[in-house]
Amino acid sequence: MSATFADGEPYWVEVTTPDVPVTAKFYQRLFGWTTQDLGESSGHYTMASLAGRQIAAIAPCAQDAHPWWNVYFKVSDPHRVAKAVESAGGAVLMPPMDVFDQCTIAVCQAPDGAAFGISRPKEHKGAETWGVAGAPAGVTLLAESDDAFDFYETVFGWRAGESTMGSSLTAAGADEPFGNMHVFGEERPEGVRPSWLAVFKSEDVDGFATKAMELGCTVPVGPMDLPGVGRNAFVVDPNGAGFTVVNA
Numbered sequence: 001m002s003a004t005f006a007d008g009e010p011y012w013v014e015v016t017t018p019d020v021p022v023t024a025k026f027y028q029r030l031f032g033w034t035t036q037d038l039g040e041s042s043g044h045y046t047m048a049s050l051a052g053r054q055i056a057a058i059a060p061c062a063q064d065a066h067p068w069w070n071v072y073f074k075v076s077d078p079h080r081v082a083k084a085v086e087s088a089g090g091a092v093l094m095p096p097m098d099v100f101d102q103c104t105i106a107v108c109q110a111p112d113g114a115a116f117g118i119s120r121p122k123e124h125k126g127a128e129t130w131g132v133a134g135a136p137a138g139v140t141l142l143a144e145s146d147d148a149f150d151f152y153e154t155v156f157g158w159r160a161g162e163s164t165m166g167s168s169l170t171a172a173g174a175d176e177p178f179g180n181m182h183v184f185g186e187e188r189p190e191g192v193r194p195s196w197l198a199v200f201k202s203e204d205v206d207g208f209a210t211k212a213m214e215l216g217c218t219v220p221v222g223p224m225d226l227p228g229v230g231r232n233a234f235v236v237d238p239n240g241a242g243f244t245v246v247n248a
Helices: 020-031 078-087 148-156 205-214
Strands: 010-017 034-037 046-050 053-060 069-074 091-099 103-109 115-121 136-143 159-163 166-170 179-183 195-201 218-226 230-236 242-246
Touching (some): 010 115, 010 136, 020 034, 020 046, 078 091, 078 103, 115 195, 136 148, 136 242, 148 159, 148 179, 205 218, 205 242
Parallel strands (some): 010 053, 069 115, 195 242
Antiparallel strands (some): 010 069, 046 053, 091 103, 103 115, 166 179, 218 230
């Protein structure tokens, strides 16, 4: 389906990797995406498309950096939001900057260490498809406690509701939740830290998990059924970047 986004909703995701061409080929095989390298001037930032619509990107990172799926939230004033992040006890890891004529972005960090991006669209409007098989379908916040929500409520004005995943998250100007917050508490699974996860849609989660493992992924959690969510699995790509797939 075509995508429209309210302020405060996730509207773009990108995976970082030390080897963009290899990772692009991997996701082409996994999701059936087509990719376009934007060239040396962009650091070989590579757009990923599904059925001719841009839905995500593959971005370069240093060899010693931990690859991850970055989540960007749409905002109308990144400078104001960056100040709100700092006032609420978070940090601005990269201050607002223009990316050519495409958007203005900043990278921020919540008090618990979860990093996320904010972006004001210009020519680049975000994902052109959302919630269909092979495309982003939402996000999940992994948190140590329910108190983590207070920061985002202050910065973005989000609302929290009940869900089988913990708490649903809804932007101030929206009616439907865009994602969930899952609190893992004191018994944190090994390797898990407060962070944002990109969630992708799959019509066959079990088949997707099998294919992912054949391509070199690990599947630490699932596939399994969650009431109100559906069949889902947590997948880690060969570089170590994790994401979730759901069939809801």
